[in-house]
Amino acid sequence: MHELSIAEAIVAVAGRQADGRRVTKVHVKVGHLRQVVPSALSFSFGLVAEGTPVEAADLDLEEVPATGWCRRCEAESRLENFPLLCKTCGGSKLEILTGEELMVEYLEMEEETADA
Amino acid sequence: MHKTAVKKVVMEGVLDANDSLAKANREDFDRAGNFVVNMMSSPGAGKTALLEKTLEHLRGDPRLGVLEGDVQTTLDADRLARFHVPIIQVNTDSGFGGECHLDANMVRSGISELPLSDIDVLVIENVGNLVCPAEFKVGEDARVMVYSITEGEEKPLKYPLMFRSADLVIVNKIDLLEHLDFDLEQFLGNLDDVNPGVPRILASARAGEGIEEWCGWLRKKSGSTEPAT
Incomplete structure (x- = not known):
């Protein structure tokens, strides 16, 4: 229940x-390396978003x-x-370049504006 | 009034809030001169038994303190009470059905009740769980995993997140090796596949094997020396 x-x-x-x-x-x-199961995260998101400003949002x-x-041959690899x-x-001896991200990149929201 | 759709670029790490609290904890630990271990394992791997043996062996050098994390009960803290060292129990059941891990905030509330300046090594015994605790930094210097051989050889491959983040792996219940079909070489190979060369100690909290080596590791890390004999 890491996703929760x-x-x-x-x-x-x-x-x-x-x-x-x-x-x-x-x-x-x-x-990929965060071991997150997308379906479990989406399900958990639905549960915990209830009653918050985020409740109608798509994840x-x-x-x-x-x-x-x-570090040895300086090549880049995709790691499966x-x-x-x-x-x-x-x-x-690898330096991880990508795969450890866990970040909210952007939000889409509705904003109420006065009619011109 | 009408509604307009707006986009806001956030670029905020999901765990940033936790990580800044972990940093605040770390600053408190550094100020008090504490070496802090985040001890993680599945339920029943023998963390508390290992701590009992550790406290018997160290006899106050270095001075150990313990923060116990559990979903419910004070059973683990009760077991360690006879050693008369600073112990605080943090129950995580205020969350959604009981949190399955300690986060930096829970640890922060716990350490406010611990006399940090009287402690050399603080062991944070995390909630027994092979997944969630790995995500949450709490301000530790080192992550120690306690793994019992009754759990099988394949777990490093199934739970790489935690095994990858460990600085030391204590392979516990090694006294049971002759009674199990556990293949130690295969397990250590799997461990090296996810965390190449991670230090490991073969131990038995019950029989005492490896306790000396583990306590030596703690002394070395905390900068304490052997007691004069």
């Missing part, structure tokens, strides 16, 4: 950033693949599974 805790944190960030406006979409980047998840840079290995030389 993450959903709570997303709702908190979005609610604060919305500053009283009604949120229609929350776009979140999730790296728009963007999955970010894991990539790494090899453990062990995390360089696809060029097989080395294991």
Whole structure:
């Protein structure tokens, strides 16, 4: 139920950033290495968003693949599974470039404006 | 009045709020000179038993303090009470059906009741769970995983998030090795697949194996020295 805790944190960030406006979409980047199950996160989001300014919002998840840079041969690889290995030389000394993201990137909201 | 759709770029880490509280905890720990261990495992891996043996062995050098995290009950803190060291129990059941992990805020409320300046090593015993605690920094210097061999060889591959973040893995219940079909080499291979070369100690909190090595690790990390004999 790791997704429930993450959903709570997303709702908190979005609610604060919305500053009283009604949120229609929350776009979140999730790296492959975060072990987040998208369906479980969406389900949890629906539960914890209830009664908040975020309750009518769609959770728009963007999955970010894991990539790494090899310190030995300096090649870049896409990392699908453990062990995390360089696809060029097989080395294991990798710097993770992407795949650890867990970030609210943007919100879409409705704002009430006075008619001109 | 009419409604317009607006887009707001946020770029805020989902766990930023937690991480800044973890940083505040860390500053308090550093000021008090504490070495802080975030101890994680699945339920029943033997964290509390290990702490009992640790307290028996260390005998106040370094001076240990414990923050116990559990969904409910004070059973773990009660077990450690006989050692007369600073202990605080934090129950996480105020959350949605009981939080499955400690976060930086819960730890912050706990440490306000601990005499940090009388502690060299603070062990934060997290809620037993192989997933959620790994996401939440609490201000620790090191993450120690207690893993019991009754859990099988494949768990590092199934729960890489936690195994990847560990600075030390204590392989507990090693006294049961001869009674189980557990393949230790395979487990250590799986561990190296997700966290290459992570330090590991083979231990038995029941029989005492590895306790010396673990306490030596704690002493070294906390900068304390062996007591003069």
